[in-house]
Amino acid sequence: MIEHYTEAIVLDKEGIGETDSRIFLYTETMGKIVAKAKSARKITSKLSAHLEPLTWSAIRLIKNKDWQITDALRQHRLNNKQFLGIFRLIKDISPIEHADPWLWQLLKTLYENRYSADTASLAILKISGFDPKHANCHNCSHQQPEHFLLNSAKYICHNCWSASGMIEPTFKLLTR
Ligand SMILES: [Zn+2]
Structure with a gap:
């Protein structure tokens, strides 16, 4: 069993079954990670608020066969919903567990509010080919x-x- 602790940006989340979620993360050292969060959709889940798309969280993961999130703590959150679409695009086109330092740097700047959503989105499109x-x-x-x-x-x-x-x-x- 591998344990991994990382800062991550939550790109998207999908439901699996009744209460579990599949979370798409972007990280500095591993790029996109797909991980399961058990019971994340239960109303009482303490994790769910820390695993919403656009959230930047400190995340603890374990890997048996697949990655599973065991803990998450929100650090920052983007309030601009304009980024949801572009985050989903990154989720769709990024290879699994392949770091892209340029994309990571660019994503980081979004949380520093240095650029408008349009400028940042355009830069993400360019960097993504x-x-x-x-x-x-x-x-x-x-x-x-x-x-x-x-x-x-x-x-x-x-x-x-x-x-x-x-x-x-x-x-x-x-x-x-
Ligand atoms: Zn046309």
């Missing part, structure tokens, strides 16, 4: 698309986005 500079609309190839689809990780122009019914959350590129 989605630089909008040479992007075309995925649908019609129009240059300089205005939106980035956060679930499918594709650029799309404003016309195509409007025509799609605007169901999927996007990050809107304001300045080019």
Whole structure:
């Protein structure tokens, strides 16, 4: 059994079964970690408030077959819900347990409130390999698309986005 103690940013959380949760963490030394939190959804769970997306927590984990969170203590929290979509994107595209020092540094700056949500989100897209500079609309190839689809990780122009019914959350590129 391995025990690991780390500072981590909670990217997202999903329910498993009746009361357990799957927590997606981002850490400095291991990158993305997927860990189980038992009974985290029970109303009485002392852990749940420390494992909400956008939270920065000190976390204790053990590994048998899979990682399991045994303790968590919240240090900071981002109040800007604009980051939920971009955090989910990081969860979707980051390889498991592969550290990316640049991404970690960038995520850290979000908690220092040094940049606006738009500037920070754009920087995260660039660092994740989605630089909008040479992007075309995925649908019609129009240059300089205005939106980035956060679930499918594709650029799309404003016309195509409007025509799609605007169901999927996007990050809107304001300045080019
Ligand atoms: Zn288009």
